[in-house]
Amino acid sequence: MTVHFIHGMAAAWINARTFYxxxxxxxxxxxxxxxxxxxxxxxxxxxxxxxxxxxxxxxFGQSAPLSGPAAQLGVDFNFGANLYFYxxxxxxxVHGRKIELRIFDxxxxxxxxxxxxxxxxxxxxxxxxxxxxxxxxxQAVLPLxxxxxxxxxxxxxxxxxxxxxxxxxVFNMRAGYFDETGAIVRHLSTLGMKRIAVxxxxxxxxKAALEGVERAVKSMGLSxxxxxxxxxxxxxxxxxxxxxxxxxxxxxxxMAAYSGSVAFIREMQKLDSPPWLWNTSFVGSQVLARxxxxxxxxxxxxxxVPFPWNANNALVRGYQxxxxxxxxxxxxxxxxxxxAAKVVVEALRRAGSNPSRASFVKAxxxxxxxxxxxxxxxxxxxxxxxxxxxxxxxxxxxQKFVR
Numbered sequence: 001m002t003v004h005f006i007h008g009m010a011a012a013w014i015n016a017r018t019f020y021x022x023x024x025x026x027x028x029x030x031x032x033x034x035x036x037x038x039x040x041x042x043x044x045x046x047x048x049x050x051x052x053x054x055x056x057x058x059x060f061g062q063s064a065p066l067s068g069p070a071a072q073l074g075v076d077f078n079f080g081a082n083l084y085f086y087x088x089x090x091x092x093x094v095h096g097r098k099i100e101l102r103i104f105d106x107x108x109x110x111x112x113x114x115x116x117x118x119x120x121x122x123x124x125x126x127x128x129x130x131x132x133x134x135x136x137x138x139q140a141v142l143p144l145x146x147x148x149x150x151x152x153x154x155x156x157x158x159x160x161x162x163x164x165x166x167x168x169x170v171f172n173m174r175a176g177y178f179d180e181t182g183a184i185v186r187h188l189s190t191l192g193m194k195r196i197a198v199x200x201x202x203x204x205x206x207k208a209a210l211e212g213v214e215r216a217v218k219s220m221g222l223s224x225x226x227x228x229x230x231x232x233x234x235x236x237x238x239x240x241x242x243x244x245x246x247x248x249x250x251x252x253x254x255m256a257a258y259s260g261s262v263a264f265i266r267e268m269q270k271l272d273s274p275p276w277l278w279n280t281s282f283v284g285s286q287v288l289a290r291x292x293x294x295x296x297x298x299x300x301x302x303x304x305v306p307f308p309w310n311a312n313n314a315l316v317r318g319y320q321x322x323x324x325x326x327x328x329x330x331x332x333x334x335x336x337x338x339x340a341a342k343v344v345v346e347a348l349r350r351a352g353s354n355p356s357r358a359s360f361v362k363a364x365x366x367x368x369x370x371x372x373x374x375x376x377x378x379x380x381x382x383x384x385x386x387x388x389x390x391x392x393x394x395x396x397x398x399q400k401f402v403r
Contacts, residue, residue: 055095055096055097056097057093057097057098057099057100058094058097058098058099058100058127058348058355059100059101059102059124059125059126059127060099060100060101060102060126060127060128060129060130060153060344061101061102061103061104061117061120061121061124061126061128061129061130062074062077062078062081062101062102062103062104062129062130062131062132063103063104063106063112063113063116063117063120063129063132063137063141064077064078064103064105064106064131064132064133064156065105065106065107065108065133066078066103066105067105067107068107068108068109068233069108069233069235069257069258069259069260070107070108070133070134070233070257070258070259070284072258072284072286072287072333073108073133073134073156073257073282073284073333074103074105074106074108074131074133074156075333076284076286076331076332076333076334076336076337077131077133077156077333077334077336077337077340078101078103078131078337079328079333079334079337080319080331080333080334080335080336080337080338080339080340080341081101081130081131081337081338081340081341082101082337082341083319083322083323083326083328083334083337083338083341084322084337084338084341084342084345085099085100085101085341085345086322086326087322088341088345094345094348094349095348095349095352095353096353097353099341099344099345099348101130101131101341102120102124102126104116104119104120106137107233108133108134108137108232108233108257109137109233110136110137110139110140111140113132113137113138113140113141114140114141114144117129117141117144117145118144121144121148121150126150127151127355127357127360128150128151128152128153128344128357128360129141129145129150129151129152129153130152130153130154130340130344131153131154131155131156131337131340132152132155132156132157133155133156133157134156134157134203134204134205134232134282135157135159135161135162135203135204135205135208136203136204136205136232138152138155138157138159138161138162139159139161139162139204142162142167142170145169145170146167146169149169149357150169150357151169151171151357151360151361151364152167152169152170152171153171153173153340153343153344154171154172154173154174154336154337154340154343154344155170155172156174156282156333156336157177157205157282158174158175158176158177158178158179158180158208158209158280158281158282158304159176159177159204159205159208160176160177160178160208160211161204161208163176163385166382166383166384167384168361168384169361170384171364171379171384171386172384172385172386172387173336173339173340173343173377173386173387174281174304174305174336174386174387174389175304175387175388175389175390176212176385176388177205177208177209177211177212177255177280178208178211178212178215179304179388179390180209180212180280180281180302180304180390181209181212181213181215181216181253181255181280181302182212182215182216183302183390183392184213184216184253184278184280184300184302184392185213185216185217185220185253186216187392188250188251188276188278189220193250193251193276194220194222194250195225195247195248195249195250195251196213196217196222196224196225196249196250196251196252196253197224197225197226197227197228197244197247197249197251197252197253197275198210198213198214198224198226198227198228198252198253198254198255199227199228199229199230199237199240199244199252199253199254199255199256199261199264200227200228200229200230200254200255200256201229201230201231201232201255201256201257201260202229202230202231202232203231203232205232205255205282206229206255206256208255209253209255209280210227210255213253225247225248225249226243226244226246226247226249227243227244228240228241228242228243228244230256230260230263230264232257233257233259233260234259234260235259235260235262235263236263237260237263237264237267238267240264241264241267241268244268245268245271249275250275250276251275251276251277251278252268252275252276252277252278253278253279253280254277254278254279254280254283255279255280255282256279256282256283257282257283257284258283258284258287258288258291261279261283261288262288262291262292265277265292265295265296265299266292266295269295276298276300277298277299277300278299278300278301278302279299279300279301279302280301280302281301281302281303281304281305281332283301284333285301285303285331285332285333285393285395285401286331286332286333286399288301288395289395289399289400289401290399292395293399294397296395296399297395297396297397298394298395299394299395300392300393300394300395301392301393301394301395301401302390302391302392302393303332303390303391303392303393304336304387304389304390304391305332305335305336305339305375305389305391306335306374306375306389306391307391307393307401307403308320308330308331308332308334308335309330309401313373313374313375314372314373314374315339315342315372315373315374315375316330316335316374318373319335319338322338339372339375342372343364343367343370343372343377343386346367346370347360347363347364347366347367348360348363349363350363350366351363364379364384365379365380365381365384366379367379367386368380375387375389376389391403
């Protein structure tokens, strides 16, 4: 199958729900880059090579931002998940059944997330939900998740509200914000930095990271010197910059999507002696580097997946192989989506040829551990927090990353 996406036709695709084998998110990601050059984009996946499917597809649902200031977060995760589903479907699916991922744009707004989730559960009757972006959006749909008993998988957030207390419907496949912020603060401590501030979104995501940093510095006998916030989807960072810069921190830990982070970083870099600037994985690393251009050099980011350019990692090699086939580019967000899809497929294989939600949950809980070759998930009937993996990276010249 060959798909053509012409510059100027983006609006025609915005309301599309799914696109097989890759969703609207893949089109938006690559069309956006090519549109800058005024080019048409075409790609081919050789769908004729797929093995025939013997039964109805197993459909997963996703509500995530595909437009607005946090769009790249949803785009990247969806792209990565569909990379793996494409690979599996090409080889005949799972027990002869194709896997589909249906996505709706929620613009990173909880009200839209609720509407999308109601539609996915009630109208589309999806098997499970996966890849929701953000704490506030995920929290908003937890009543629907709990009422329906639908599995809620691999949310793109490290918020503790999805981790404690234990929720039998929720499976987390990434480290929590306490893990990320703890790793950052410990690293700063080894460098002798004691004056630490926090910049965060004024929502559940940001407040979780704020609490994580507070816990970490307290364990070192310190306290935060300052904090400042920005509204979700906002870029008005003036007050936060004034409050934080007045305290003269040595380092600032940021927890905000890339639009707010970019605005904050640009203002902080105007100071005579700007502090070290750290962000968590939620920021969207590549788009942050792209937006900052060369001013991004030296910005440091914690990551919750292996380094996407490390071909020595078996999981990453498999990911890179499929990327080469579809002419895609490696990235942290898409690798996270790829990992989530791989876990989901393994659980479906273990759940048998006619899986129910109950058998799927039992299969997920049997992954104790599931080693993908460089990244391990551990679930159990009493623990649905699958990973504490954290790596530390830095943006360098040419918008590239180093560990």
